[in-house]
Amino acid sequence: MINHRRAAGIAASVLALAIAVGPVQAQQQAPVRVPVSVLQRYVGEYGENGSTIKVVLNGDTLFREGQGRRMVLQPISGTLFRAGRLFTVEFVTDRAGGVTHVLSDGAGAEFRLPRRGSRVAPPPPLPAAAVRVPRSVLEQYVGTYEFLPGQMGRDDLRVEVRLEGGKLIRSMQGDYVLTPLSETRFRVGDTSLVTEFVVDEAGVTQVMGTGFQQLLARLTSKR
Numbered sequence: 001m002i003n004h005r006r007a008a009g010i011a012a013s014v015l016a017l018a019i020a021v022g023p024v025q026a027q028q029q030a031p032v033r034v035p036v037s038v039l040q041r042y043v044g045e046y047g048e049n050g051s052t053i054k055v056v057l058n059g060d061t062l063f064r065e066g067q068g069r070r071m072v073l074q075p076i077s078g079t080l081f082r083a084g085r086l087f088t089v090e091f092v093t094d095r096a097g098g099v100t101h102v103l104s105d106g107a108g109a110e111f112r113l114p115r116r117g118s119r120v121a122p123p124p125p126l127p128a129a130a131v132r133v134p135r136s137v138l139e140q141y142v143g144t145y146e147f148l149p150g151q152m153g154r155d156d157l158r159v160e161v162r163l164e165g166g167k168l169i170r171s172m173q174g175d176y177v178l179t180p181l182s183e184t185r186f187r188v189g190d191t192s193l194v195t196e197f198v199v200d201e202a203g204v205t206q207v208m209g210t211g212f213q214q215l216l217a218r219l220t221s222k223r
Helices: 004-019 023-027 036-042 135-140
Strands: 044-048 051-058 061-066 069-075 080-083 087-093 099-104 110-114 143-147 158-164 167-171 175-180 185-188 194-200 203-208 215-221
Touching: 036 051, 036 087, 036 099, 135 158
Parallel strands: none
Antiparallel strands: 044 051, 044 110, 051 061, 061 069, 069 080, 080 087, 087 099, 099 110, 143 158, 143 215, 158 167, 167 175, 175 185, 185 194, 194 203, 203 215
């Protein structure tokens, strides 16, 4: 059952994004203060299979260095940081003290790099029992989605959702099976990313990511 109060909130967000100037910046929260002792835990060299980045601390600010670029990591919490307009970086610490650097765009890309000497922290596990969603509900979500204006650095990106053998498949920089967590929320492939479909009077909105990192795309055509 769709939470109509939540749907109304998403619909309001959709309208605001469509008419506002600089909507991505407006969504971004003010950075929080993280103790230097916590930031120091993330310093080091991360990489595997030839991909290498460094996380360095200068004063009370973390920086991500790689491919000739240096980027400020602005804290959202003690473990999650904003990296530029679109990406977030999360530091996942395992029981042995190993740290994994998780770079995500909140939509369809997630890259995990262990700190040298650490193992790769796996994505959170799926629920023990799969949620069964009626085909009639899944069919509502099938079609082509377009990002709302102002969210991306380009306006030609599309998200395709199709139904194959009772499973939803999302095509965006590759094909990903959408595993249902509820009738509206789906896990993207084998990542920790979650996408949500909100149905209201205006149609269907696909909400990708969480918090300020949400990207909204509207269903514009059925297949």
